[in-house]
Amino acid sequence: MAAHRKPPQRPLTGHTVRTAATLALAGAATVTCFDGTGHAEPQLTPAQVKVRVETLYREAEAATEKYNGAKEEADAAQRRLSALQDQTARRRxxxxxxxNALGSIAAAQYRDGAIDPAWQLALSSDPDRYLDGAAFAERAGDRQAAAVSRVRGQLREIERLRGAARIEVKSLRSRQAELRRQKRTVTGKLDEARRLLGRLTPRERAEATADAGAPAGRVSRSAADPRESLERAGSVLAPGGRAAVAVAYAYGKLGSPYVWGATGPNAFDCSGLVQAAYRAAGLSLPRTSYAQINAGRRISRSELRPGDLVFFYPGISHVGIYVGGGRMIHAPNPSAPVRLAPIDQMPFAGATRVV
Known part of the structure; x- marks a missing residue:
C-alpha cells in the first residue's frame, strides 16, 4: 500500500516572489478602489464647492450669533459679579x-471695672449722682446691643453677597465655556471654507463667492461699488428720523469687511451692523439676530419700508436693514463686504419695525 506523502514544496524563485507581490498589490488596489474604504478626499467641482462653502458660511453665521449671545450673557454676568464685589467691599x-464701635464700648466697660450696680449704689457717696450715671450706663448698654446687632447684620449681608457672587461666578464660567465652544465651531467652519476655496482658480473663487442675486460669473455692480450705492442713498427716504439715520449709517458702511463678532466701526457681522446702525440713531438694540427680531413690532413683507429689519433662515441666523426697492444692506460673510443685496436671495423669515 503506497504511503500518502505530502509533495515537496519548491522554493520561491525571484520570479515567483515578484508575481506574488504584484498580485497582492493588485488586490489591495482593488479593495481601495472598489470597496469605498479609500481615504482620498473626493475632488469637488466648482459648483459643489460653491454649495458647500455657502452651507459652511451659513452654519458659521448661526454659530456666530450663538457666540454673540453667549458673549452678551457673559458680559452681563461679569458686570453683576463686579457689582456684587463692590457691594461686598462697602459692606466690609x-x-x-x-x-470698631463695639470695641470702643468694650474697652470703656473694661476701664470702668464692670462692678455690680447694686454694690455701686450701696457704696456711692452721692446716690442721686449715681442714679443719673446708671441711667447713662443703661443707655450705653443699649448702644452696645445696637452695635452688636449692626455687626451681625453686616456679617449676614456679606454672607448673602458671597453666595450671590458664587452663583455669578458659576454662571460666568458656563458662559465662557459656551463662548469657547462656539468660537471653535465658527473658526472650524470658516477654516474649512477657506481650504475649499483655496483649491479653486481665482475665476472659480470669484464665481463661488459671487452675490447670489447677481448673474453667474460676476459680482453685482451695486455690491462691488459702494460709491454707486452712496450716490443712490439720497433717493431712499426712510420714515422717521431714527430710521433715516440708521439707513444712512448702513450706506456709509458699504464695502466694510465682514468679521465675525464685530460691531464696528470698521468691520461688522450681520447683527453687529444692525446694532451699530441703530446705535448711531440713538437706539439700543440687542446683540443677536434672534433677539433683534423681537426688539420691535413684527410686520409682514408687504409692509416693509426703509429702516425695517429683515431676517432670514429658519433659525433667524441672518439679518439686514431694508432700504427699499426689494433690497437690503447687510454683512453677508467673510468672502463679501457689507453690500446691497435683494432680499429674495435668502429664505425670508420675518421682519421687525423698531422705530
Missing part, C-alpha cells in the same frame, strides 16, 4: 466700622 467697610 461698614463691618469694620461697627466692630
Amino acid at each position: 467697610m461698614r463691618l469694620d466700622a461697627a466692630r
Whole structure:
C-alpha cells in the first residue's frame, strides 16, 4: 500500500516572489478602489464647492450669533459679579466700622471695672449722682446691643453677597465655556471654507463667492461699488428720523469687511451692523439676530419700508436693514463686504419695525 506523502514544496524563485507581490498589490488596489474604504478626499467641482462653502458660511453665521449671545450673557454676568464685589467691599467697610464701635464700648466697660450696680449704689457717696450715671450706663448698654446687632447684620449681608457672587461666578464660567465652544465651531467652519476655496482658480473663487442675486460669473455692480450705492442713498427716504439715520449709517458702511463678532466701526457681522446702525440713531438694540427680531413690532413683507429689519433662515441666523426697492444692506460673510443685496436671495423669515 503506497504511503500518502505530502509533495515537496519548491522554493520561491525571484520570479515567483515578484508575481506574488504584484498580485497582492493588485488586490489591495482593488479593495481601495472598489470597496469605498479609500481615504482620498473626493475632488469637488466648482459648483459643489460653491454649495458647500455657502452651507459652511451659513452654519458659521448661526454659530456666530450663538457666540454673540453667549458673549452678551457673559458680559452681563461679569458686570453683576463686579457689582456684587463692590457691594461686598462697602459692606466690609461698614463691618469694620461697627466692630470698631463695639470695641470702643468694650474697652470703656473694661476701664470702668464692670462692678455690680447694686454694690455701686450701696457704696456711692452721692446716690442721686449715681442714679443719673446708671441711667447713662443703661443707655450705653443699649448702644452696645445696637452695635452688636449692626455687626451681625453686616456679617449676614456679606454672607448673602458671597453666595450671590458664587452663583455669578458659576454662571460666568458656563458662559465662557459656551463662548469657547462656539468660537471653535465658527473658526472650524470658516477654516474649512477657506481650504475649499483655496483649491479653486481665482475665476472659480470669484464665481463661488459671487452675490447670489447677481448673474453667474460676476459680482453685482451695486455690491462691488459702494460709491454707486452712496450716490443712490439720497433717493431712499426712510420714515422717521431714527430710521433715516440708521439707513444712512448702513450706506456709509458699504464695502466694510465682514468679521465675525464685530460691531464696528470698521468691520461688522450681520447683527453687529444692525446694532451699530441703530446705535448711531440713538437706539439700543440687542446683540443677536434672534433677539433683534423681537426688539420691535413684527410686520409682514408687504409692509416693509426703509429702516425695517429683515431676517432670514429658519433659525433667524441672518439679518439686514431694508432700504427699499426689494433690497437690503447687510454683512453677508467673510468672502463679501457689507453690500446691497435683494432680499429674495435668502429664505425670508420675518421682519421687525423698531422705530
